[in-house]
Amino acid sequence: MSAVVRFRTLVVDDEPLAREGVRMMLASDPEVEVVGEAGNGPEAVAALEALAPDLVLLDVQMPELNGFDVLARLPPERLPAVIFSTAYDKYALKAFDVHALDYLLKPFTDERFHEALRRAKSQLRLRRVSELSARLREVLDVSVEATVPQASAGALAQRVAIKDVGRVVFLDVDEIDWVEAADYYVEIHAGGKSYLHRETMQSLEARLHPERFMRIHRSAIVNRKRIRELRHEGRRELVVVLACGAELRVARSYRERFQQLA
Numbered sequence: 001m002s003a004v005v006r007f008r009t010l011v012v013d014d015e016p017l018a019r020e021g022v023r024m025m026l027a028s029d030p031e032v033e034v035v036g037e038a039g040n041g042p043e044a045v046a047a048l049e050a051l052a053p054d055l056v057l058l059d060v061q062m063p064e065l066n067g068f069d070v071l072a073r074l075p076p077e078r079l080p081a082v083i084f085s086t087a088y089d090k091y092a093l094k095a096f097d098v099h100a101l102d103y104l105l106k107p108f109t110d111e112r113f114h115e116a117l118r119r120a121k122s123q124l125r126l127r128r129v130s131e132l133s134a135r136l137r138e139v140l141d142v143s144v145e146a147t148v149p150q151a152s153a154g155a156l157a158q159r160v161a162i163k164d165v166g167r168v169v170f171l172d173v174d175e176i177d178w179v180e181a182a183d184y185y186v187e188i189h190a191g192g193k194s195y196l197h198r199e200t201m202q203s204l205e206a207r208l209h210p211e212r213f214m215r216i217h218r219s220a221i222v223n224r225k226r227i228r229e230l231r232h233e234g235r236r237e238l239v240v241v242l243a244c245g246a247e248l249r250v251a252r253s254y255r256e257r258f259q260q261l262a
Contacts, residue, residue, distance in 0.1 A: 006030075007124055010051060011037040012044040012070070013059040013085070018106075022057055025113055031121060041065020045073045053080050054124055060086035081124055083116050089168060103161075103170075119158065157207040162188065162195045169195060173208060177226045177244045181219040192244065216240055217251040 038044040060067040085104040102116035229241035
């Protein structure tokens, strides 16, 4: 039998009872090893530097240094996977800006906690595969394209946090039908609704999986699974028809990507 792969986890919260509750929920998971805990920002920085955990469950509001300050003290290459927790939803957008895997709003249920934990473990497994592939490339001296995906799995978005009127909408990327450029914003179309999201087209495209989403125009990205029809109009025009009914023209420079679909 193969050994269980365990994810080294650090628990950070300024409330002892909160740390105990998290430890109890983690205790039943054989894939998780709690390697330490911290009760304030400076302790968290020291523990992260000393223990180098795979995952940190990090409270946002703490004495001296908050959760965001803690992460800012570490070099990017030393950052673990992060699940934030806080009693205030005003920090949600900033949490995703620093690439947190999830954001738990206190008080959260056991079910919501384990949902976040499952997502974190999935991302950590992908990250380990990517790291192993990189080491194999060095040993075998083969090309990147032959061994790993072009984008790091850990850098790809699973959800987009969209600030709407009086609320924050967490949208799974698989729900997206298509994305439209709108100056310094993008307009995300999903399930018959549209959301204005403050992010550039280039930035969002870099976070979307290239096998699920494709650029059809400098101002439009579509979800491949939502493509229902490709329609030729005359000799030069190609139109993508999505399952939601949207009809979008494909720019000439992007038409070659559709040859395998047409």
